[in-house]
Amino acid sequence: MTRDPVDDLLDLSTSLPDDGFTARVMSALPPEGSAPRRLERALRVLALGAAAAVLAPEAGTLARAVAAGSGRLGEGLARALAAANGTLPSEAGLVAVGLALVATALGSWLVADPG
């Protein structure tokens, strides 16, 4: 039984040599150890919040905002970590969680002693 010449043509080997393609893909990946963009944004918010808390004269009012914000921040960080699908380096994850805990503690302390 003869094969359809079009079948033969379509079945031409699809094996393509790598020709540096894998290296090209690897160089396009985010750099090793870099945190996802959402996490970076969350950390920037944390830094700004901390700076504002230190500088503002109305520490009591700000303290409540920090306390509330840190809760949301923790939630955001958890979401960012989940979105990273486990590709986030563990060091960066630990730093992020540590910072969130510090923010929460700072907020709670300021609320407890606003004066």
Next chain:
Amino acid sequence: MPRSDTELVASVLAGDDRRAFAELVGRHQSSVRGLLRRLTAGDAALADDLAQQVFVTAWRKLGSWRGGARLSTWLYRIAWNAWASQARRAPPVEPPPPEPARPADDAALDRRDLARALAQLRPEERTALAVTYGQELTHEEAADLLGCPVGTLKSNVLRGKEKLRRLLVPEPEATA
């Protein structure tokens, strides 16, 4: 002994293992690039740009791969989405003018001829041929990938093949 796709994926997810991911890319680059070359009617540069995009997306979303399906099928879906998205953005490319059919004894119908002929098919015919040849997909998997009934896929394959036959295989000369 080479590690399975599942083991390599687990290694990537557990420890940002780039060597394991490079092994996955090396293992699947040919079929993903091949699929995209067919979808882009032989535009190798565009196909490779899209293929790079496919693997970068795969790196980011590797955690969402369900181990039950083959990794290649998952990659083809990303490739299909990347191509469909690109095709929506870019205007359709005018197919190149057909070349005169070669004499029947010239068996060297090469990739360039195929690409030229594929470019003259309707998009759904080209797509159906692209996913059913050379990708080790069953008709059911291919239809699922394209989101169409199996019958529609088969019709498009048949019509596409018939057009290719007319374009690529010269009619035998009538004997007097």
